[in-house]
Amino acid sequence: xxxxxxxxxxxxxxxxxxxxxxxxxxxxxxxxxxxxxxxxxxxxxxxxxxxxxxxxxxxxxxxxxxxxxxxxxxxxxxxxxxxxxxxxxxxxxxxxxxxxxxxxxxxxxxxxxxxxxxxxxxxxxxxxx
Numbered sequence: 001x002x003x004x005x006x007x008x009x010x011x012x013x014x015x016x017x018x019x020x021x022x023x024x025x026x027x028x029x030x031x032x033x034x035x036x037x038x039x040x041x042x043x044x045x046x047x048x049x050x051x052x053x054x055x056x057x058x059x060x061x062x063x064x065x066x067x068x069x070x071x072x073x074x075x076x077x078x079x080x081x082x083x084x085x086x087x088x089x090x091x092x093x094x095x096x097x098x099x100x101x102x103x104x105x106x107x108x109x110x111x112x113x114x115x116x117x118x119x120x121x122x123x124x125x126x127x128x129x
Contacts, residue, residue: 001071003035003080010064014057021054035080036062036090040098055098059113062090066120084124091121 007029011017025038034040039058065072066087077083094117099108108114 001068001073002076003065003072003082004029006064006068006072007038007061010061014060016057029080033080035082036065036086037093037098055094056111056113058098059094059111059117062087062094063113063116063120085128088121088124088128091117091124095121 004026007026008017011022011025016022021039028034028040029038037058039054039061065082069082069084069087072082095114099114
């Protein structure tokens, strides 16, 4: 399976396929090879509410990539520099740098995807050491 196909399926399942911003994410994936954070192409030009919405989608996307990692073509992984280490770094970046501005940890933990990405990060980190 290609990452593009997986991203389209993810966007359809999350009700965002066909929106202008979802098109931006696909363009970002295709033109820049950004497989792990395709929603980062526009996330910063949104309102705070918009940022929060897309942040949660970005968290869910990393989980989707991990859950489908074995189904992604090897050539596609190499082309897009997708590896478990790269996923771990993306988890770290989402948790450390891209998280909701000035949000308290207890509020972040109310986001199911945030907790899942935190668990995934710790799992990948322990496996790599």
